[in-house]
Amino acid sequence: MLLPKGLLYAARSYPDKIAVVGGNHRYSYQQLEIRTAKVKASLSKLGAKKGDRIGLLLLNDFRYLELMYGATALGAIIVPMNTRFSVEEHIYVLEDAGVEILYVNKEFLTLIPEIQKRVPTIRHIILAEDENDQALLENKQVESYEKLLVSEPIEILTYDDIHEEDIAGLFYTGGTTGRSKGVMLSHKSLVANAMHVVINFKNKKEDIYLHAAPMFHLADQASTFAVTLTGGTHVTLRQFTPKGFLEIVEQERVSMTMLVPTMINMILHSADFEKYDTSSLQFILYGASPMATELLKKTMNLLPRISLIQAYGMTEAAPILTLLLPEDHNVSNEQNEKRLTSCGKPVQLVDMKVVGPDGNELPTNEIGEFVARGPNIMNGYWRLEDETSKVLQDGWYSTGDMGYMDEDGYFYVVDRAKDMIISGGENVYSVEVEQALYMHPAVLECAVFGAPDKEWGEVVRAAVVLKPGVTSSEEEILTFLRTKVANYKVPKSIEFLLELPKSGAGKILKRVIRDQFIKQPVNE
Structure with a gap:
């Protein structure tokens, strides 16, 4: 399956359903398809073609969805960029990926002169803001996102000669050598992950999903494609603050979200926590870093109505390998409390095992390295064949994480990847x-x-x-x-x-x- 098919299915099945909410904008799935078709057409007019890399230096924005679906429908490769990187790190990613078209928000306009000076391969820089935004009126170095869309008459999204094994995204992560590596994720990898989410999270069209975690991060994108596929509503929070999160949950009646433990901790300790109505919130996915057991217990105590799911994985797995499901989140006895320290069981299409230094599988409760295989595993590292061969062997991905599996099939991480x-x-x-x-x-x-x-x-x-x-x-x-x-x-x-x-x-x-x-x- 291809990523754009998810949007097309939702647009045909739920054309009038609100698809995205961001700032003052609300678009139905039919409108989202039209805008996405125009994004694809505008990229083509700018000279983009299959295999070209499209940089996304954006805060949380509904346009992220349009760009992800529009670029991949063209066969281009999206390069989501960590908005917290320094200018040196941004330049490294842009050069390594060979980005030729870059989309930015106004918050990053100060970086443009340095990027233009040092990354001459970039042909177009496009400001993804409203047409009347003052930043666009004052800056002549960038092109207008909305003006490019208006100029395109196309209103039906189609996808060209693309295949499920084609690279859809290049996601950069820190490397053990200290250099970022571009993780190549195919349409198949990202769709397989979306299907795991749909099956285990029981997504439905009534869902209202809040993008509170950064949208460049696969921790958030774990749910992005699943919400679209099932006709749910995407709500974007441009930048996370505890108060901003609570306000938008109350205002939009948000039912589900993804948070890292730090964000949960900030929300629970916020002076505004009791001031807002969070009764609509039914489900929180958490992960991307270890969550202290005491914080998890506090979350369960203060938000007893909310179902919690922990996800374990990494960029190379698109990203989910295991889940600790809501039924595992209880402290009724010592065994259940211990299970809160587990990262759960492998999702449906993933095989995972613990191996020793010789590569042989270890018995239960013995510590070794996690290795995994499945349709969600990456194609490899961008232009790093030697690095790829070190971690991908016979279909198995070596995670570099150490842990063990208990008698019931639950996995426990005891040490993250080295250093x-x-x-x-x-x-x-x-x-x-x-x-x-x-x-x-x-x-x-x-x-x-x-x-x-x-x-x-x-x-x-x-x-x-x-x-x-x-x-x-x-x-x-x-x-x-x-x-x-x-x-x-x-x-x-x-x-x-x-x-x-x-x-x-x-x-x-x-x-x-x-x-x-x-x-x-x-x-x-």
Whole structure:
């Protein structure tokens, strides 16, 4: 199945049903099809063709849906971009993907001169805002999204010579080498994930889904295509705040959403929590980072009517591998309470097992690496054949995550991928931050690691050894880092040491450093 077919099915089945709500805009499925057809036609007029990469540097916006369906109907490849990246990271993604057409919101207009100077392959930059937006009137470097649509007479969406194995999206994630890798996800992978959502979440046309988590993130897109396929309504929250979330839930009678644990924590601790009517909310999908058991219990206590589902997966799996279903969210006995620490069971079309270093499957309750296969698994990494061959063998994807399976088939993660930190739902790879630290002239050695945090799940911390005879301060180094990596990757604190503990082979022992410093809280 192809992604655009989901929109076409909804437009034929529920033409007058409200499909999207964003700002002052409300469009039915018939109107969404018309606008999406115009997006496809406008892309074609701009010179886009099958296989071309289309960059999406957008906050949560109903136009995200039009672009995803319109670009993929043309056979082009969408490149959703992390809005929290630094300009250096944006430029790396744009160059690596070979993006030629870039869509932006007005919040990113200040980046345009640098992007135009350093990424000459980009032929068109299009501002995805209302036609009368002042930012468009004042900026001559960009083209108008709405004007391009108005100029197109086409009103019926068709899809060209595309196949389910064709790449639909290029999703960038941090790499263990410190460089982002583009994960190639096909139409088949994304549709398979959507079907897993429909089956397990029991999506229906009455659903009103709030895009509160970033739409560039596959954690949110886990539900995006499923909601369209079943004729539900998409509501977009441009940028998350607890108050903004609560307001729109009450205003639009939102019934389902996806949140990372950090967002849940912020909502529950918000002074506005009791001020708004959240009775319409029936379902919350959570995931993208570990959720503390105490926070999960608090959520269940304060929102007892809401069904909770935990999703475990990664970008390479489009993203869902396992689910912990609503019936598993109870604390009636010790066994059930332990199950809250599980990531659940594999979804219907996914096979998953735990293997040892030799690749052989391990017995229950023995810790090893999770490997998985299924129609949702990626095609590979963009232009990185060697990296792909390391993690894809005979159809099995090596997740790099360690854990075990119990006697009832529930999986438990005991350690995330080596040295990866998950802070507020965002993946932070320590090597990337270390490479930035090593660019500082005063740094001799460093180690970056994650420490538990009540608000963010984990926070980034660093240990640094300065060069002999050189001085520097924590604030000076942190200020330097903010110019090299996104803010969420910058350590919350730096510990200065005379030397770092090392193994006999000379490798830095991060485990020793982590054990020493996680006892020192950063949230005093």
